Amino acid sequence: MTFSLIPLLPELTLLAALSLILLMVALYPSQDGTAAYRLTQLALWVALLALWLTQDIEEPQLIMNGMLLRSTSTLLMQSAALLALSLALLYGRASLIRQKLWQPETFMLFLCSTLGVLAVIGAYHFVPLFVGLELMALPLYAMVALRKDDALSIEAGLKYFFLGALASGFMLYGISLVYGATGSLGLLAIAHLAEGFGSSNTLLLLGLIFIVAGLAFKLSAVPFHMWAPDVYRGAPTLVTLFISTVPKLAVVVLLLRLMSGPLSSLLTEWQTMLALLAVLSMIVGAVVAIAQPNLKRMLAYSTIGHMGYLLLGALVGNTDGSSAAMFYILTYALSNLVAFGVLLSMNETSDGDSKNADGKITLSRGSDLEDFRGLYQRSPIRAVLMTLAMLSLAGVPPLLGFYGKFAVIAVALINGFVWLSIIAILTSVIAAFYYLRVVRLMLFSSRSEGEGEGEILPAIGVIPRTVLTLNGLALLALGLFPSVLLDTTAQALAWTFGLL
Amino acid sequence: MSFSAFLFYVLAVILLASAVRVVSARQPVHAALSLVLAFFTMAALWITLGAEFLGLALVVIYVGAVMVLFLFVLMMLDVRQTDQSPRWRLHLVPALVVGAVMLAEIVLLIVNGTRTKTESLETSASMENTRELGELLFEDYLYSLELVAVLLLVGMIAAIVLTHRQSRFAKRQEPAEQNAVRRDDRLRIVSMQAETETEDDTVHSSEKREH
Numbered sequence: 001m002t003f004s005l006i007p008l009l010p011e012l013t014l015l016a017a018l019s020l021i022l023l024m025v026a027l028y029p030s031q032d033g034t035a036a037y038r039l040t041q042l043a044l045w046v047a048l049l050a051l052w053l054t055q056d057i058e059e060p061q062l063i064m065n066g067m068l069l070r071s072t073s074t075l076l077m078q079s080a081a082l083l084a085l086s087l088a089l090l091y092g093r094a095s096l097i098r099q100k101l102w103q104p105e106t107f108m109l110f111l112c113s114t115l116g117v118l119a120v121i122g123a124y125h126f127v128p129l130f131v132g133l134e135l136m137a138l139p140l141y142a143m144v145a146l147r148k149d150d151a152l153s154i155e156a157g158l159k160y161f162f163l164g165a166l167a168s169g170f171m172l173y174g175i176s177l178v179y180g181a182t183g184s185l186g187l188l189a190i191a192h193l194a195e196g197f198g199s200s201n202t203l204l205l206l207g208l209i210f211i212v213a214g215l216a217f218k219l220s221a222v223p224f225h226m227w228a229p230d231v232y233r234g235a236p237t238l239v240t241l242f243i244s245t246v247p248k249l250a251v252v253v254l255l256l257r258l259m260s261g262p263l264s265s266l267l268t269e270w271q272t273m274l275a276l277l278a279v280l281s282m283i284v285g286a287v288v289a290i291a292q293p294n295l296k297r298m299l300a301y302s303t304i305g306h307m308g309y310l311l312l313g314a315l316v317g318n319t320d321g322s323s324a325a326m327f328y329i330l331t332y333a334l335s336n337l338v339a340f341g342v343l344l345s346m347n348e349t350s351d352g353d354s355k356n357a358d359g360k361i362t363l364s365r366g367s368d369l370e371d372f373r374g375l376y377q378r379s380p381i382r383a384v385l386m387t388l389a390m391l392s393l394a395g396v397p398p399l400l401g402f403y404g405k406f407a408v409i410a411v412a413l414i415n416g417f418v419w420l421s422i423i424a425i426l427t428s429v430i431a432a433f434y435y436l437r438v439v440r441l442m443l444f445s446s447r448s449e450g451e452g453e454g455e456i457l458p459a460i461g462v463i464p465r466t467v468l469t470l471n472g473l474a475l476l477a478l479g480l481f482p483s484v485l486l487d488t489t490a491q492a493l494a495w496t497f498g499l500l
Numbered sequence: 501m502s503f504s505a506f507l508f509y510v511l512a513v514i515l516l517a518s519a520v521r522v523v524s525a526r527q528p529v530h531a532a533l534s535l536v537l538a539f540f541t542m543a544a545l546w547i548t549l550g551a552e553f554l555g556l557a558l559v560v561i562y563v564g565a566v567m568v569l570f571l572f573v574l575m576m577l578d579v580r581q582t583d584q585s586p587r588w589r590l591h592l593v594p595a596l597v598v599g600a601v602m603l604a605e606i607v608l609l610i611v612n613g614t615r616t617k618t619e620s621l622e623t624s625a626s627m628e629n630t631r632e633l634g635e636l637l638f639e640d641y642l643y644s645l646e647l648v649a650v651l652l653l654v655g656m657i658a659a660i661v662l663t664h665r666q667s668r669f670a671k672r673q674e675p676a677e678q679n680a681v682r683r684d685d686r687l688r689i690v691s692m693q694a695e696t697e698t699e700d701d702t703v704h705s706s707e708k709r710e711h
Contacts (some may be wrong), residue, residue: 015650022657064643105661112654119647135654142658352549479581 017043036104092238156234167217174210222280233299241340274315281308331404337388393433
């Protein structure tokens with residue numbers, strides 16, 4: 001039996017870049033992150049190219065003994081993940097240098113985690129699926145705690161690690177129960193076997209409950225959301241951007257895949273659990289975020305709320321619902337990139353450099369809401385881009401975020417989830433308050449006399465500024481012509497022929 | 501009684517005896533050595549059952565690496581002989597309960613369990629165990645195996661990043677700079693006017709001398 005390694009080219013590219021950076025560090029230990037950064041960007045684009053060149057668009061195929069799926073939906077989501085990391089690194093470059101994280105190791109961890117993301121999106125067997133999830137999560141724990149001198153960062157890393165280990169345990173236990181019920185680990189085989197069981201099989205149902213708990217943790221859906229605000233706040237901002245965007249893409253695909261394929265016979269149970277998660281997430285995400293004085297914490301609750309809307313689309317359980325959920329996560333990722341892109345361009349040097357020489361508690365500036373007061377006077381471009389991002393996240397009509405929410409709520413309404421849709425609409429109105437508060441702070445209020453005088457915002461390089469502006473304009477352009485992205489997603493799903 | 505059954509009983513007795521010794525030994529080193537014996541016997545049992553690769557892996561990994569490390573640590577730490585008299589009784593009851601539950605579970609499994617698994621063991625015993633495992637790992641599960649390999653690499657990288665990165669606040673000596681230091685870096689000679697002693701100064705300085 002022989003394997004062709006060509007379909008694995010995207011993953012292999014990332015792995016090769018990782019090994020190269022390792023070798024570079026071994027040979028020249030004292031280098032900074034410049035070479036590693038360039039190599040990472042190159043690898044991401046080569047992987048993206050390889051993804052599109054090696055992919056047979058016409059029909060989905062299972063490769064590597066049925067363990068790996070290559071279809072239009074995986075192509076779309078894997079491309080989105082690679083692109084998101086590339087943009088995030090571009091926006092975060094200056095921030096990494098300011099935070100003294102401009103070292104090759106940082107990029108190695110990013111590459112590892114992205115490799116895990118690609119593996120999860122493609123996995124069609126429980127073994128690579130779980131290993132991929134771990135490969136995705138393990139570097140994240142280290143990345144959150146990268147700022148070793150910052151107590152907040154360490155605390156966040158520890159919290160994330162312990163809760164993440166627990167969630168992985170849940171997931172693995174659920175997988176083992178499903179294996180116990182069906183005697184198989186391949187998703188295709190489970191799908192065939194589980195159809196015969198109906199919803200009466202207790203073992204399968206228990207497995208499902210544990211798997212949903214594990215997935216909900218990764219998505220930071222309430223009540224498994226406790227880690228999110230602290231981790232978002234404590235992690236270096238670039239890592240926060242990464243956590244809030246790229247792994248979410250993978251977990252959404254995983255959720256939709258498990259729901260539509262192997263465990264689809266338990267659709268009613270899925271819907272009950274996901275509906276509960278969705279309602280709680282939407283309410284907590286909308287209400288608690290109002291009380292957050294820090295933008296990173298606020299965005300954490302914003303993520304929680306968005307995951308609620310996403311679950312609302314996912315729980316419908318047909319192709320339209322999956323398509324809406326996928327479209328939603330893409331709009332969310334695109335808006336989030338702009339919001340964090342602006343946040344990354346703010347002053348974020350730790351005060352610990354000069355004031356707290358013992359380095360115990362260092363509060364990083366630049367991410368509190370007060371730092372955004374009167375931003376328009378100081379830097380119009382940042383203020384305008386942030387406004388676009390906030391309005392898109394809030395779901396204000398001409399922007400992309402509106403169509404995400406619209407697609408999800410419409411699909412839920414059509415399929416008879418009226419109460420859930422009403423809650424979704426109400427919470428999105430409440431949530432609009434705190435998004436608009438940021439806009440008001442930036443545009444319509446100014447700093448009092450003498451406050452923050454002499455503070456200079458760091459300059460943004462030409463390329464990051466251009467790309468960030470284009471990214472912000474894309475929110476508007478895709479919002480004006482939403483069918484471009486919406487059709488792509490629907491098409492990608494339609495061409496998977498049931499093999500999501 | 502066939503030879504394999506005879507071998508099984510001999511090995512089982514040794515295994516049980518060494519396992520009891522692990523718990524009851526007063527010296528931690530003795531307990532660790534008993535554990536090594538238990539692993540060895542267990543490996544031998546597995547090999548008689550036809551799982552020769554697993555048996556050898558047990559010897560190589562657990563006896564060869566893990567237990568040796570364990571013994572190293574025990575010898576370095578100089579752990580004292582444990583004082584068993586009062587606490588031993590305290591732990592006896594929970595230990596017995598847990599043991600009884602586990603025993604009951606095993607008995608229930610043997611009584612109620614289906615016998616289909618033993619048949620598959622017979623067929624696999626006739627094939628080469630190592631070859632079968634190798635085929636499974638490097639053909640069927642090749643992709644997963646590669647992912648696990650990367651996962652292990654990640655563990656290493658993450659550990660190094662978190663522990664080995666030098667802290668900004670760490671104070672350390674640079675021998676090269678210390679050697680290269682010159683007089684001018686340490687001492688600055690300033691020419692200034694000579695000062696004459698007043699009466700107050702002489703009083704102060706004499707007081708200091710007395711101290």
